[in-house]
Amino acid sequence: MGIKPAKTLTLSDIARLAGVSESTASRALRDNPVINAQTRQKVQQIAAEHQFKVNATARSLRTQKSYTIAVIILFDAKTQQAITDPFLLDILGVIADELTRQGYDMLLSTSKTTDKDWRSYYFDSKRADGLIVIGQGEHDERVEQLSSAGVPFVVWGAATGNESFPVIGSDNRQGAQLAVAHLIAQGCKRVAFLGDIRHTEIEMRYLGYLDALQAAGINVEPALQLNTDFTAQAGYLQTQQTLFSQLGSLDGIFAASDAIAMGTMKALLEHGIKVPQQVALVGFDDIAMSAYCTPSLTTVKQDTHAGGKLLVAQLLSRINGGKAASQLLPVKLIERQSSLRKH
Amino acid sequence: MGIKPAKTLTLSDIARLAGVSESTASRALRDNPVINAQTRQKVQQIAAEHQFKVNATARSLRTQKSYTIAVIILFDAKTQQAITDPFLLDILGVIADELTRQGYDMLLSTSKTTDKDWRSYYFDSKRADGLIVIGQGEHDERVEQLSSAGVPFVVWGAATGNESFPVIGSDNRQGAQLAVAHLIAQGCKRVAFLGDIRHTEIEMRYLGYLDALQAAGINVEPALQLNTDFTAQAGYLQTQQTLFSQLGSLDGIFAASDAIAMGTMKALLEHGIKVPQQVALVGFDDIAMSAYCTPSLTTVKQDTHAGGKLLVAQLLSRINGGKAASQLLPVKLIERQSSLRKH
DNA sequence: TACGCTATTGCAATCGATTGCAATATCACC
DNA sequence: GGTGATATTGCAATCGATTGCAATAGCGTA
Numbered sequence: 001m002g003i004k005p006a007k008t009l010t011l012s013d014i015a016r017l018a019g020v021s022e023s024t025a026s027r028a029l030r031d032n033p034v035i036n037a038q039t040r041q042k043v044q045q046i047a048a049e050h051q052f053k054v055n056a057t058a059r060s061l062r063t064q065k066s067y068t069i070a071v072i073i074l075f076d077a078k079t080q081q082a083i084t085d086p087f088l089l090d091i092l093g094v095i096a097d098e099l100t101r102q103g104y105d106m107l108l109s110t111s112k113t114t115d116k117d118w119r120s121y122y123f124d125s126k127r128a129d130g131l132i133v134i135g136q137g138e139h140d141e142r143v144e145q146l147s148s149a150g151v152p153f154v155v156w157g158a159a160t161g162n163e164s165f166p167v168i169g170s171d172n173r174q175g176a177q178l179a180v181a182h183l184i185a186q187g188c189k190r191v192a193f194l195g196d197i198r199h200t201e202i203e204m205r206y207l208g209y210l211d212a213l214q215a216a217g218i219n220v221e222p223a224l225q226l227n228t229d230f231t232a233q234a235g236y237l238q239t240q241q242t243l244f245s246q247l248g249s250l251d252g253i254f255a256a257s258d259a260i261a262m263g264t265m266k267a268l269l270e271h272g273i274k275v276p277q278q279v280a281l282v283g284f285d286d287i288a289m290s291a292y293c294t295p296s297l298t299t300v301k302q303d304t305h306a307g308g309k310l311l312v313a314q315l316l317s318r319i320n321g322g323k324a325a326s327q328l329l330p331v332k333l334i335e336r337q338s339s340l341r342k343h
Numbered sequence: 344m345g346i347k348p349a350k351t352l353t354l355s356d357i358a359r360l361a362g363v364s365e366s367t368a369s370r371a372l373r374d375n376p377v378i379n380a381q382t383r384q385k386v387q388q389i390a391a392e393h394q395f396k397v398n399a400t401a402r403s404l405r406t407q408k409s410y411t412i413a414v415i416i417l418f419d420a421k422t423q424q425a426i427t428d429p430f431l432l433d434i435l436g437v438i439a440d441e442l443t444r445q446g447y448d449m450l451l452s453t454s455k456t457t458d459k460d461w462r463s464y465y466f467d468s469k470r471a472d473g474l475i476v477i478g479q480g481e482h483d484e485r486v487e488q489l490s491s492a493g494v495p496f497v498v499w500g501a502a503t504g505n506e507s508f509p510v511i512g513s514d515n516r517q518g519a520q521l522a523v524a525h526l527i528a529q530g531c532k533r534v535a536f537l538g539d540i541r542h543t544e545i546e547m548r549y550l551g552y553l554d555a556l557q558a559a560g561i562n563v564e565p566a567l568q569l570n571t572d573f574t575a576q577a578g579y580l581q582t583q584q585t586l587f588s589q590l591g592s593l594d595g596i597f598a599a600s601d602a603i604a605m606g607t608m609k610a611l612l613e614h615g616i617k618v619p620q621q622v623a624l625v626g627f628d629d630i631a632m633s634a635y636c637t638p639s640l641t642t643v644k645q646d647t648h649a650g651g652k653l654l655v656a657q658l659l660s661r662i663n664g665g666k667a668a669s670q671l672l673p674v675k676l677i678e679r680q681s682s683l684r685k686h
Numbered sequence: 687t688a689c690g691c692t693a694t695t696g697c698a699a700t701c702g703a704t705t706g707c708a709a710t711a712t713c714a715c716c
Numbered sequence: 717g718g719t720g721a722t723a724t725t726g727c728a729a730t731c732g733a734t735t736g737c738a739a740t741a742g743c744g745t746a
Contacts (some may be wrong), residue, residue, distance in 0.1 A: 011703055021725065023703095023704075023725075023726060023727080024725055027704090037724080054703070055404075058404050059471075061398075061401050061404050062703050063703085064731070068450075096451060097453060105449075105450055106449055107411075108450075109439065110436060125397060125399040207727075256746085259631070268484070288574070288575055289636075292579060292606050294609060294611070320644070354732065354733055355733090365696085365734090367694080367695055367696070368733095369734060377694070377695090379693080379694060382695085398733070400733095401731070401733045403701090404701050405700070405734045406733085406734070469702095597727060
């Protein structure tokens, strides 16, 4: 009478309904070929009729595989806010889709909360078969710990060549070099760098910046490198507080992320500085908004799609006993109004 | 010799090392008071020394609780891309933190990939104890299905008062009403609405738009409501293709999201239209970039922090046998340059 | 000394599915 | 009819932790 409490059915219920043993039912549901075709169909049909779903927990326990990957997003201890950079969402979406496509679930964690010990929490406890760590932060020692513990994991970040774990990431150095060379080609003589070089990825971008300056025979002024967090606000404040007052005449700025660049642009425009005529500006990431601010933002586009897929592919390969290798992804300069003086 | 293979220890190993039974070890680790204090300490110490972590899978199987919540992000079938709106990341971050704080893990899924049957996949299979659905999409029938199936879940979206499930969301109608009333106060006589009203949240915003117009005695022109997807690109194209050519003279635009508004702004500025002098513009969401575009964007701020916490609180209450109630969160108009004509 | 009560601890079942191995049935072929 | 090979199916152990209930020990008191 009325709707039944819908107690979840178990495999043994299905087996009973189909008149076979649990083992036969299990094999039938997994399409094991030793099972007679008719039996298999019957079991599958009954399971479907009752909307039976294998209990994932029991299966995991028995098979010792969770088919779950933990994704950990590292971010600044300082910027204690929730994840903010739009770029993260981009790559997160790709990873989510790709994991699903491969039959894996995704457990998401932000470093703020689980800063204890990922290995214990996710791996030792069998919550996940492997880890994807996004961002190396400021040389986070926890990442190094993982590598010594035999945990399958891959990192999105900057490969320096020295790390003992696989790192997938954009060719930050070349991207920055392209960006700054472009600024120089537009006539810039004195270019500032906004970004916190304590992050490995940003450090690489700084090296690319130096590459471009040196290739052009421009003298490097260390004072033009300003540590700036990954937010529009940081870019805005940095520009207001430092760039104008302390730095003499600049004619170009390379911001280590689009978010920073947007803050910078705001500050410049507020001061009546014309972008790109007086100061040309280039960012990094190509977030969605970059094309739609005014002037639109020249930037370096990372291939998040390839990156996400590669992260997943490498991790799964590693989990299945194979090797995972670090890899650099090519980037592309997207020229927009914030830096284009000619034409 | 060398590093040991580090085979994971089980509870029975710890029990043996401590010289007690598994049951005692289990109780000791969970701080069960019936266990003698000395025994408890000894067991805990040994567990700590060996970095023992309870196997979450086994525990889940036995206790019938996964301490995991599945978060499902719905988005347009049309915009088949990965999650794009920065607003989502905001609330996702809050939910992640709050779940962690409450001892729950978060399983993230995007609707594109798991469009089968969430109930089966997440709940029947015991992967999750409950679901948080973000966005109702275009009256997604799958959400309704959930409610009839006894699955604990809550939705972030727009409560209409008719739904059979708990919906937490901003007071979209009032937010829109505030925004449009503000435009009218700035002198706008003819205000367009950009947003796809097939989404319940947007529909509410449209109602608020109508409220404000009617309160001001302004005639409603249905042609001024233009279905537009949640992206800057959609806003840009819509503005270019429709607003200029077909709509006569507008002096105000209310965009249903900041992303749309930014696209619109770009198109307006490209056409040499002065914002806010000729056309005043208001968005919705208060994403991080809104303060940093030029002119900065007036918008309606949603309280994502309260929203995320409330979603989690209601869901957990529901899981623990309590009730979950729909709730409307207050919003706030943030006045910025894109609409401020006076002063 | 015996009895009852409390404080601790252990035994064994249980959660639900998977799988190695044994058991049975079926069939071909000599 | 007998024998071995093959196709199906079932039994029972197993994954690792939790927990109801029984068992034991220790202690106070009549």
